[in-house]
Amino acid sequence: MLPEDDHNHQYKNVVSPENYNSDLLGDVLVIHLLRDPLSLFNISCYLEDIYDLGVFQMDHLTIDKRRFDNFKQSVFKLSGLFSSISALVFEIAIASNQYWRLWKFDDKVVQFVSFGLWEAYYPQEFNVSGTLIKTLVHTPIDSTWKLSPEFQYARILLIWAILMKPVVLIFSAMAFKISCMKNPFVEMQIYCYKVSALFLCVSSLFSFVSVSWNHAVDFYGQTTIDFPPDFPVKKEALRSKHFTAVFPAGVLTATMSLFGVIMFLSEIRSLNLQRQLKAKCAYKILSRKTPTQGGKVHSEKHRK
Structure with a gap:
């Protein structure tokens, strides 16, 4: 198991626009489920972050x-x-x-x-x-x-x-x-x-x-x-x-x-x-x- 601070730090790095990686993000979500199967609220927050990241990237593509x-x-x-x-x-x-x-x-x-x-x-x-x-x-x-x-x-x-x-x-x-x-x-x-x-x-x-x-x-x-x-x-x-x-x-x-x-x-x-x-x-x-x-x-x- 990953410590809480290390795991959150890893998640922030994965979701950031510079280091976005869909495969690694999936592994991080699986680890979250294994650690706490009832943490659906946290997973929903993570999914919202993913959606915001996609919108951010789409906006940049549209501007370009x-x-x-x-x-x-x-x-x-x-x-x-x-x-x-x-x-x-x-x-x-x-x-x-x-x-x-x-x-x-x-x-x-x-x-x-x-x-x-x-x-x-x-x-x-x-x-x-x-x-x-x-x-x-x-x-x-x-x-x-x-x-x-x-x-x-x-x-x-x-x-x-x-x-x-x-x-x-x-x-x-x-x-x-x-x-x-x-x-x-x-x-x-x-x-x-x-x-x-x-x-x-x-x-x-x-x-x-x-x-x-x-x-x-x-x-x-x-x-x-x-x-x-x-x-x-x-x-x-x-x-x-x-x-x-x-x-x-x-x-x-x-x-x-x-x-x-x-x-x-x-x-x-x-x-x-x-x-x-x-x-x-x-x-x-x-x-x-x-x-x-x-x-x-x-x-x-x-x-x-």
Whole structure:
């Protein structure tokens, strides 16, 4: 037999949340019955402690599950915002890329020329004190160049695509901020998500058109880019054209933007369902109150 103090100490350790063990707890209860078969009151107290322990553990599991669900909802709501930021970074990188087109020339001085949206780049060797130094020379693409329409529109479309992104970021951040309020204004959330989805969709379309049109005309069409008279190589020396990373990067950017649009539309759909559900609940509450109020008015009239 265990002493009373040792047994109670062992029971407290078994029932504590840190050392809970169902098998050991069963052995402790059997020992209690053997020591005192009539101590049903003590056993009932022990069972109440076990129940309280289970409720304690269930409460902790419920709190953890709620936190995890809230975290998932926050990540889902911010997916559109994150994809918009990523698309903006990619568009800025594409606009500043110096390899929109890469041409190879049959020339001894200049073999390769790469074209950005605003500058042309070509490697050239210089003789400095008897030593040949190869440097990358860049010259601005200005009015002295004869540019093709797709090249001019690529500039305009990409600039507009970049300028639209801050509008998307502002409205999507406002919608997320409203959702974090205690009593969110659903109509305002839906309006913010609609504006974000519209601007992001147009922006992705502009990005895709700018890179795809440039790629199609460069490889499958007839380009009309003519060099200025002082350019070190002539267009007639063009030998071949090379594929660059601008086109796949533009397609990836448009895809990320469309993913953000899908996230915004799913949020709009979810908010519309919540609004309809609230309207139904409000209608049911009013329908329940109306007959009661009518009955009260009728009874008051009857008393008068």
